[in-house]
Amino acid sequence: MARICQITGKKAMVGNHVSHSNKRTKRKFDVNLFRKKFYWVEEDCWISLNVSAAGLRLINKIGLDAAIKQAAEKGYLNR
Template structure:
């Protein structure tokens, strides 16, 4: 499965390792993703979502139903 947040769309970025001698090699910056389960009270079911930690904070602030509605998921 791809390393992409299902809410914010954050994904792996590429860049360069730069040594003291200014040698450059390719590298990847991975997002901080966690798999988390949320209970949706209106449907009465649990949903497992792969999220970035920023998305988890947004869900804690707004609520799972408001965030899913903003993304476009119909409950």
Template sequence: MSRVCELTGKGRQVGNNVSHANNKTKRTFLPNLQNVTLMSDSLEKSIKLRVSTHGLRSVEHVGGLDNWLTKTSEDKLSPRVAKLKRELAKKAKSTAA
């Protein structure tokens, strides 16, 4: 399982540990990923996702998973969440008609 947020695309970063003697060794910085169940109001189902804490705060700030998906471009999302976004758009289109 890759260490990438399914909503924001945030992944690992690479940097250096720097000692007191200024020796540099490579290291990785991993995102703080959490397994979360988010509720979709319009689809009326819950979705289990692996989300960074930054992504979770962003979803709550925007007003829920449905609002987050409508405002985010598909290239940032994982394939599973992009499919969910398309379902959401289809549902919104059918209720508007």
């Protein structure tokens, strides 16, 4: 499975590692992902999601049900 947050859609970015001599080489900035289990009260079941730290904050802020509906609407959630 790709390292993509299922709530926010964040994925790895590509950039440059710049050395002291200003030499540039390509590098990858990975997402801070966690595999978390959540209890979805509305559906009365446990679900497992790949969630970034920003996704966890979003779930805490607006709630799991609203975050899942928002992610499904934007196409980030794959079941």
